[in-house]
Amino acid sequence: MDTSVIIILLSLLFSAFFSGMEIAFISANRIHIEIEKKQEGILAKMLTWLTEKPSKFIATMLIGNNIALVIYGMFMGELLMDWFQNLVPTGIAFLDALLTDFSLVSQTVISTLIILFTAEFLPKVLFQVYSNTLLKILAIPAYFFYVLFSIISWFVIKVSDFILRVFFKTEGDEVQLSFTKLELGDYITEHMETVEEEDEVDSEIQIFQNALQFSTVKAREVMVPRTEITAVELNDTPKNLTKLFIETGYSKILVYKDSIDEIIGYVHSYELFKKPKTIKSILMPVEFVPETMMIQDILNVLTKKRKSMAVVLDEYGGTAGIMTVEDIIEELFGEIEDEHDTIDFHEERVDENLYKFSARLEVDYINENYKLELPEGEEYETLGGLIVNKTGHIPEQDTEVTIDNFTFQILEVSNTKIDLVSVRVHTED
Structure with missing residues (x-):
């Protein structure tokens, strides 16, 4: 193979390497880099040295890329010129001049296309997709050029910093290796x-x-829904309230006036030891929050006001549900079960493509634990909400509903909600 062809191929390879390492360094996950730097071995040391001064590393890659492109341009221009002359040999001055002009334009177009695909577009896409892996694998050759071009890159950075300070009144451009x-x-x-x-x-x-x-979770995603609220009417007797406490095992029970949409407070179980004559005499105020409020804000409100329970209101001011500090904490640490909690959600994998779920299970929970890809949306949180949102009504029992690649069969349903659903996944043949 001709020496010039080998030099051209090597210059393209180096250009692809420098372009790719530049985009890999920018695209790599900073946490991944920091973890790799904590490992033992030569690669960890190389990454530590490379990331110590990020701007210098990027400058080194740009310098290396430009050197490779200059060498490529020199030898590629010669090769294409000789090729065109051998292709159309002539001794006529007019044709020679025309051929020279044509060859200059052609070699520019051909050289540019080759560079774009082999040394810019393809390597940058590849290095961006596999940035973490390739940055680690190619750390040693990258460090070699980092040292080789260190004087040139130092000079380039000093000049650019001077221009930024004098003409643009800004500090030097030093990229910080921090993660978001x-x-x-x-x-x-x-x-x-x-x-x-x-x-x-x-x-x-x-x-x-x-x-x-x-920070992105809203009250409606965490609350106990209205249909599952246990409450007592204000004019009920303390005796019935005591009985309700015993049956449910709850420490707090909401109190309403006329309807569940007019919750006026709650009663704590220890207040019954005072032997009250009426529920009103032991009533404690409750906090009200909109269903669109973020739970981190609700937690701040409850903490400042020393409350442990909030009533969640819908857009019309009606009761949408309730939530406690425990419900919010469970969003961080998972389910906190006590002696009164009962697990009544049904989860069953019948076969490879058939499942049975309680409609109260959250869609993201099912997707995460069963590796399904049920459609998620802002309008609903649960499996039942997904079906109602897509159909616009509560389907009757044994009804089949097809959504994307899933067929939902309603196994159990009441007048107000869906209880149990079977989900069949349709796979492509």
Whole structure:
């Protein structure tokens, strides 16, 4: 093979390497880099040295890329010029001049297209997709060029910093190697995706993921719905209230006037030891919050006012549900079960593509634990909510509803809600 062809191929390879490492360094997850730097071995040391001065690393990659492109342009221009001359040999001055002009335009177009695909577009896409892996694998050659071009990159950075300070009145451009909340979320998501279906997710990882999502959770996603509220009428007797406490095992019971939409407070079980004559005499005020309010804001409100329960209101001012501090804390640490909690949600995998679920199960919970891809939306949280949202009504028992690649059969239903659903997954043949 001709020496010039080898040099052209090598220059394209180096250009692809420098372009790819630049985009890999920018796209790599900062948490992943920091974790790799904590490991033992030569790769960890290389990454530590490379990331010590990010701006210098990027400058080095740009310098290397430009050198490779200059060498490529010189030898590629010669090669194409010789090729055109051999292709159309002529001794006529007019044709020679025309051929020279045509060859210059052609070699520019051909050289540019080759560079765009082999040294810019393809490597940048590849290095961006596999940025974490390739940055670690190619750390040693990257460090070699980092040292080789260190004097040039130092000079370039000093000149650019001077221009920024003098003409643009800004400080030098020094990229900080810090990670964001989004990068932490991406890293945890990658970890979760590697967990097999039958494996347990580490509790610490789950808490991290819950904490990242905590600021985006609204009251309606956490509340106990209106249909499951246990409450007593204001004019009821303390004797009946005592009986209700014993039956439910709750420590607090809401009190309403006329209807559940007019909750006026709650009663704590220890107040019954005072032997009250009326429920009103032991009534305690309750906090009201809209269903669109973020639970972190609700937690702040309840903490400041020393309350443990809030009534969630819908857009019309009616009672949508209730929530306690325990419900909010469970969003971070998972379910906190006590002696009065009962697990009545049905979860069953009948066969490979058929499941039975309680309609109260949340869609994201099903997707996470059963690796399904049920459609999620802002308008609903539960499996029952998904079906009602898509159909516009509560389907009758034994009705089949098809949504995307899923067929839902209503197994149990009441006048106000869906209770039990079978889900069949349709797979492509």
